[in-house]
Amino acid sequence: MRHTRVKDLLNSTNTLHEVNAKGWVRTFRNNQFIALNDGSTINNIQCVVDFENTSEETLKRITTGAAVSVTGDLVESKGAGQKYEIQVKKLEILGDSDAEKFPMQPKKHSLEFLRENAHLRVRTNAFGAIMRVRSVLSYAVHSYFQQKGFVYVNTPIITGADAEGAGEMFQVTSLPLDNLPKNEEGNIDYKKDFFGKHTNLTVSGQLEGETFAMALGQIYTFGPTFRAENSNTSRHLAEFWMIEPEVAFNNLNDNMDLAEDFIQYVIKYTMEKCADDLKFLEGRLLEEEKSKPQAERSEMALLEKLNFVLENNFKRVSYTEAIDILRDSAPNKKKKFQYIINEWGADLQSEHERYLVEKHFKSPVILFDYPANIKAFYMRLNEDGKTVRAMDILFPGIGEIVGGSQREERFDVLVEKMKVLGIDEEELWWYLDTRRFGSAVHSGFGLGFERLVLFVTGMTNIRDVIPFPRTPQNAEF
Amino acid sequence: MRHTRVKDLLNSTNTLHEVNAKGWVRTFRNNQFIALNDGSTINNIQCVVDFENTSEETLKRITTGAAVSVTGDLVESKGAGQKYEIQVKKLEILGDSDAEKFPMQPKKHSLEFLRENAHLRVRTNAFGAIMRVRSVLSYAVHSYFQQKGFVYVNTPIITGADAEGAGEMFQVTSLPLDNLPKNEEGNIDYKKDFFGKHTNLTVSGQLEGETFAMALGQIYTFGPTFRAENSNTSRHLAEFWMIEPEVAFNNLNDNMDLAEDFIQYVIKYTMEKCADDLKFLEGRLLEEEKSKPQAERSEMALLEKLNFVLENNFKRVSYTEAIDILRDSAPNKKKKFQYIINEWGADLQSEHERYLVEKHFKSPVILFDYPANIKAFYMRLNEDGKTVRAMDILFPGIGEIVGGSQREERFDVLVEKMKVLGIDEEELWWYLDTRRFGSAVHSGFGLGFERLVLFVTGMTNIRDVIPFPRTPQNAEF
Numbered sequence: 032m033r034h035t036r037v038k039d040l041l042n043s044t045n046t047l048h049e050v051n052a053k054g055w056v057r058t059f060r061n062n063q064f065i066a067l068n069d070g071s072t073i074n075n076i077q078c079v080v081d082f083e084n085t086s087e088e089t090l091k092r093i094t095t096g097a098a099v100s101v102t103g104d105l106v107e108s109k110g111a112g113q114k115y116e117i118q119v120k121k122l123e124i125l126g127d128s129d130a131e132k133f134p135m136q137p138k139k140h141s142l143e144f145l146r147e148n149a150h151l152r153v154r155t156n157a158f159g160a161i162m163r164v165r166s167v168l169s170y171a172v173h174s175y176f177q178q179k180g181f182v183y184v185n186t187p188i189i190t191g192a193d194a195e196g197a198g199e200m201f202q203v204t205s206l207p208l209d210n211l212p213k214n215e216e217g218n219i220d221y222k223k224d225f226f227g228k229h230t231n232l233t234v235s236g237q238l239e240g241e242t243f244a245m246a247l248g249q250i251y252t253f254g255p256t257f258r259a260e261n262s263n264t265s266r267h268l269a270e271f272w273m274i275e276p277e278v279a280f281n282n283l284n285d286n287m288d289l290a291e292d293f294i295q296y297v298i299k300y301t302m303e304k305c306a307d308d309l310k311f312l313e314g315r316l317l318e319e320e321k322s323k324p325q326a327e328r329s330e331m332a333l334l335e336k337l338n339f340v341l342e343n344n345f346k347r348v349s350y351t352e353a354i355d356i357l358r359d360s361a362p363n364k365k366k367k368f369q370y371i372i373n374e375w376g377a378d379l380q381s382e383h384e385r386y387l388v389e390k391h392f393k394s395p396v397i398l399f400d401y402p403a404n405i406k407a408f409y410m411r412l413n414e415d416g417k418t419v420r421a422m423d424i425l426f427p428g429i430g431e432i433v434g435g436s437q438r439e440e441r442f443d444v445l446v447e448k449m450k451v452l453g454i455d456e457e458e459l460w461w462y463l464d465t466r467r468f469g470s471a472v473h474s475g476f477g478l479g480f481e482r483l484v485l486f487v488t489g490m491t492n493i494r495d496v497i498p499f500p501r502t503p504q505n506a507e508f
Numbered sequence: 509m510r511h512t513r514v515k516d517l518l519n520s521t522n523t524l525h526e527v528n529a530k531g532w533v534r535t536f537r538n539n540q541f542i543a544l545n546d547g548s549t550i551n552n553i554q555c556v557v558d559f560e561n562t563s564e565e566t567l568k569r570i571t572t573g574a575a576v577s578v579t580g581d582l583v584e585s586k587g588a589g590q591k592y593e594i595q596v597k598k599l600e601i602l603g604d605s606d607a608e609k610f611p612m613q614p615k616k617h618s619l620e621f622l623r624e625n626a627h628l629r630v631r632t633n634a635f636g637a638i639m640r641v642r643s644v645l646s647y648a649v650h651s652y653f654q655q656k657g658f659v660y661v662n663t664p665i666i667t668g669a670d671a672e673g674a675g676e677m678f679q680v681t682s683l684p685l686d687n688l689p690k691n692e693e694g695n696i697d698y699k700k701d702f703f704g705k706h707t708n709l710t711v712s713g714q715l716e717g718e719t720f721a722m723a724l725g726q727i728y729t730f731g732p733t734f735r736a737e738n739s740n741t742s743r744h745l746a747e748f749w750m751i752e753p754e755v756a757f758n759n760l761n762d763n764m765d766l767a768e769d770f771i772q773y774v775i776k777y778t779m780e781k782c783a784d785d786l787k788f789l790e791g792r793l794l795e796e797e798k799s800k801p802q803a804e805r806s807e808m809a810l811l812e813k814l815n816f817v818l819e820n821n822f823k824r825v826s827y828t829e830a831i832d833i834l835r836d837s838a839p840n841k842k843k844k845f846q847y848i849i850n851e852w853g854a855d856l857q858s859e860h861e862r863y864l865v866e867k868h869f870k871s872p873v874i875l876f877d878y879p880a881n882i883k884a885f886y887m888r889l890n891e892d893g894k895t896v897r898a899m900d901i902l903f904p905g906i907g908e909i910v911g912g913s914q915r916e917e918r919f920d921v922l923v924e925k926m927k928v929l930g931i932d933e934e935e936l937w938w939y940l941d942t943r944r945f946g947s948a949v950h951s952g953f954g955l956g957f958e959r960l961v962l963f964v965t966g967m968t969n970i971r972d973v974i975p976f977p978r979t980p981q982n983a984e985f
Contacts, residue, residue, distance in 0.1 A: 036725070054725070055722075070723050070724030070726075071724075096946045098722075098948040125947070125948040126948050128945040128946045150941060151945070154723040159723065162720070165660075165662075166661070169650075170650055173646075173650050180515065180548055182547070183642075183643040186975060186976065187983070188665070189734070189746070189978050189983055190985070202681050202682065203680055208683075208688060225736055225738075225746065225981075226981060227981040227982070228983060239627070246547050248546045255665045259682040269666070270666055272662060279530070279547075280530045440603070464627060467606075468603075469532045469604075470603030471602040471603050498664070499716060501666050501703070503702060506666055506668040508716055
């Protein structure tokens with residue numbers, strides 16, 4: 032007899048004769064009530080065991096974490112909180128779980144302890160919900176772009192190009208480190224390495240993505256990217272997933288429209304598909320915040336915050352306006368900022384971004400037209416000669432969630448900029464080809480997927496929204 | 509005025525006043541007819557230039573590869589082969605393309621030359637089609653699993669676990685190779701490396717995926733995997749994308765059903781969405797095969813072959829039956845095989861797999877129940893004590909496209925097997941936890957995504973179905 036998923040049993044429109052469910056015991060009360068979960072939903076199904084006709088030995092083996100198969104009728108539940116339950120006729124223990132040793136006890140564990148047990152934390156309500164939400168959000172990303180005719184492009188993970196300078200890179204090698212081959216000059220002979228050259232893990236697929244956008248029109252990437260930066264913060268991972276759309280003929284305004292529409296779509300989609308999980312996560316967050324002083328608690332509950340993003344346009348503010356606002360702000364005047372904003376040209380720190388988003392505008396903000404010298408070489412220079420067509424999207428509680436720009440499409444201007452910055456033209460010959468042959472205005476952005484998952488789940492540490500986080504000194508599993 | 513995609517113009521249900529299209533010139537005939545492509549479809553739109561009222565200078569700049577914007581009326585075409593064309597009223601050159609220098613000339617290029625220009629080959633008909641098909645196939649993968657309630661899991665790319673032994677691994681490090689830190693014993697001090705240990709690029713997400721399946725029930729991965737193997741063949745890449753579903757409570761038969769249903773779904777989906785591209789690729793293949801001797805040509809045209817896979821069940825054959833068939837086969841008796849099959853236990857080579865699929869069964873084949881000693885440690889031992897519940901799916905022209913198994917769910921049997929093979933229990937403590945706590949029957953498989961793209965596009969070299977192939981001595985772009 033084929034088993035039925037718990038989600039389908041709970042969503043049944045009528046009682047059913049003889050069903051089979053398989054899953055893991057969450058709790059077992061009064062020698063009678065199993066709360067059974069199979070991962071298909073955050074909700075457990077109650078299985079009522081006929082304890083008088085079940086052997087003592089079997090009852091003892093119904094422990095938290097044990098895998099069981101139950102067969103019986105799906106009947107209306109007399110208990111509160113559930114419509115249906117299974118009146119168990121046959122129970123089989125598939126796999127035991129020693130109650131003393133199973134690390135996921137039915138009690139509250141610290142997030143730190145759960146991270147050390149990343150292979151088991153997904154058996155808890157919270158992490159089951161987070162991982163389902165993450166999965167649905169991923170699918171929403173693909174759905175959005177595919178519906179609009181974008182082509183999904185897998186840009187390379189191992190790359191010989193390290194010119195972008197988006198961050199520190201990990202080296203990839205098949206050379207024996209304890210016996211490195213040397214060339215005549217006594218340097219490491221990378222000709223003997225697997226790819227015949229020095230290679231790294233990608234920090235962004237943008238440059239390769241641009242070459243595809245200039246042929247296919249609208250493309251997006253969605254893959255892992257890497258930073259070898261020693262940042263032990265709640266917002267950084269060494270390995271994270273990034274979404275990078277790139278669109279030929281889009282200018283910066285089109286780019287902002289796309290980013291806003293995209294973010295609203297994926298949040299809306301996920302709210303529709305993951306209502307139960309998000310409701311649970313909202314409750315979890317409220318509970319957690321009870322221990323915080325009133326001033327540090329969120330002004331909005333999780334679902335209210337998500338709805339707010341759907342219902343309000345992102346505030347579009349130029350860098351120059353933002354500097355004026357910050358310069359005149361109370362924390363700047365009272366020298367409460369760690370970095371005081373004195374003049375135009377200053378790079379914005381996260382304290383400034385948070386002020387703009389959380390205090391001043393109280394909404395997601397798109398900052399645009401940044402000073403050229405604090406942004407990357409490939410961004411389109413404005414006619415003023417000092418700002419570039421860059422944009423960052425800032426979210427409450429998260430900070431920067433999107434960074435993008437209109438790209439410099441003019442060959443001469445781009446080459447001149449690369450020269451000034453000492454970026455090797457020969458290494459990026461293929462990138463420059465897009466400007467040599469049939470160049471055109473185009474734009475794109477990068478969105479750090481885990482930051483989006485953080486926002487949607489209401490979690491506060493990025494290590495809790497990816498299955499197996501990679502951070503300094505940690506690559507377990 | 510916002511431009512309209514070429515695909516939408518060609519699919520228009522009526523003529524239109526004043527439209528704008530942007531794209532790249534494929535050809536320019538008779539100083540009058542631009543074939544314009546924007547990547548949204550394999551089909552070009554014909555743009556008729558009013559050459560008598562266009563300056564000589566502008567006409568000269570309408571060259572293959574140039575980016576242009578055309579505005580005019582969408583009218584019924586007088587020419588053959590297209591329903592609509594644009595009667596151009598206004599033409600703007602967005603980006604020139606020097607006809608002498610543009611590498612993608614309107615003529616046939618060798619696949620090798622195109623690989624060296626992977627950033628531009630996507631501007632050809634064939635590679636535009638391949639990349640659109642690849643994208644739609646990717647989406648079909650996600651659609652299939654999400655509809656069935658599977659959870660998408662991003663297993664780690666950088667891993668500290670190297671016990672699986674699926675193949676040679678690339679090392680990932682942030683240590684300075686020209687100045688490696690040493691410990692007291694004079695060995696490389698990996699405690700000083702980014703993750704505090706020796707790390708590699710993943711060869712498979714299966715083991716981590718299993719831990720999630722034992723909580724969420726049904727999961728799948730779809731991400732890059734790596735092999736540092738010096739295989740310069742048309743079927744191997746150093747970096748490729750793999751799909752790995754894993755399902756709790758599935759046995760090997762369920763696993764076969766899933767794999768077959770999944771493959772049929774994604775092929776059907778792609779045939780529906782990519783009819784134009786596949787028709788083009790079918791024609792391309794027919795053309796290419798004309799230069800081959802009759803005996804080497806495909807027996808079926810591309811679409812016929814794809815339909816064959818949809819309409820026929822995959823033939824399920826045990827390893828033992830396969831050995832009998834091979835032992836009695838003509839090429840074995842006539843010693844035409846390079847490796848003669850004499851007895852049960854022999855590992856099958858690709859010549860044997862091809863014989864079974866292409867000559868004997870003439871259909872996709874699922875081989876199952878392999879000898880334990882030629883398969884991985886985690887596969888479920890059969891009651892005969894000498895075979896394991898493994899399965900490989902073999903496709904015509906491709907060879908192995910899927911490898912999977914029912915997993916060994918019994919703690920003691922698994923640990924014993926690991927001991928025999930010298931696999932460190934302590935390193936896989938987390939994997940063994942799935943068998944310590946609530947173990948259950950479960951199964952999964954891995955499908956090499958590029959091999960699927962090869963099959964669906966009818967291409968013959970795997971380097972031609974991924975945007976930027978990574979192979980020995982090649983990590984350009």
